[in-house]
Amino acid sequence: MNPPWKADRVARRLAAAGHTLVSPEAADRHAAVTLIIRPRRGDLELLFVRRAKVPGDPWSGHMALPGGHRDGADADLLETARRETREEVGLDLPRRAFLGRLDDLHPVTRRIPSILISPFVAWHDRDIGVATNDEVQYHVWVPLGALRDPARRSEVRFADGGRERMYPSILFEGDTIWGLTHRVVMNFLDILTERVNR
Template sequence: MRDNSSHPLIERIRERLATHVPVVDRTSEARAAAVAIVLRPRGADVDVLFIKRADYELDPWSGQVAFPGGRHEPADKDLLETALRETTEEIGVDLRGHFDLLGRLDDLHSQTVKLPNVFVRPFVIAAHEVGAFHLSPEVADAFWVPLSFLTTASNWQRTEVSARGLSFDVTACLFEGRIIWGMTERILTQLLELAVTAR
């Protein structure tokens, strides 16, 4: 089992998140969900795990880049368990017992009326080991993006995207033909500004 505690970037993220007091959702009408921001050291850099959701008509986030995660179920003891369970279900990687919890980011709400009324709680996790992906039918792809790429300003731009029959002009990170935008971009921006570096 790999010990991530000595990796300088992982340790810096841990230290910065330790001083952050997350904004907690207080809206009882919104359904709870959670995502796992999974980090792994790679040389001097750190990679961040993303998924691309499969194209599915009934999924409001169909085809979008996301973090592993989903809605809280009654059997989940807490939202961290929700994030870990959903990661296992979506990409076939069971992190339970094989991760360090580095901290939490602020709860975020969906921002448009065409999306379900949910709040998302992001957990930042350093994985000890991540095996081969075994994707569920809901997931088209799982991939890693280096933090050094995500913190490079030229990789971010305004771009037009289409979703739910609408077009949006958004801030996005473009990685190998994939567009990181929407709720995922908002969560990622939190991570970069709070724990890594302002872009």
């Protein structure tokens, strides 16, 4: 039986796995997202938000992680992640709460603008609730066990550039996690599983 998840244990796995960086010149814009985890009953829960429906937004109504575009006032991408987390879900996470990074994402499709996304992982165990802003319809905490459950795996059919494609997804209580968010989550799950099974 594996020991319960603690912040230092997750941080060690992230550090051991490392992360792939993409050159900032690869995209017109740079963004950061935060995968927020909290300990619950010996497991972890991950925070997801459903984005508000906004005309012209390619991620409108999708399940996502708190995050957004880098602002000129942000000292670095970690500050972008912190600011966006504070604005979207009301959690003012200190820099020490961030445990590491996951692989950069650089989606190449005509459906969305040229963007580079840097995901960070943060630990949240304080008794402070989530308070979403108008960019978010609602939030949900999803147990790690549910994200790993093969019975919850599915696919999303989506028209991309005139061609219909199938994208892997995870279903949870009526919500579908897919696309870039799914890629971030699977990167995180792969790191935890790989390190635990060694």
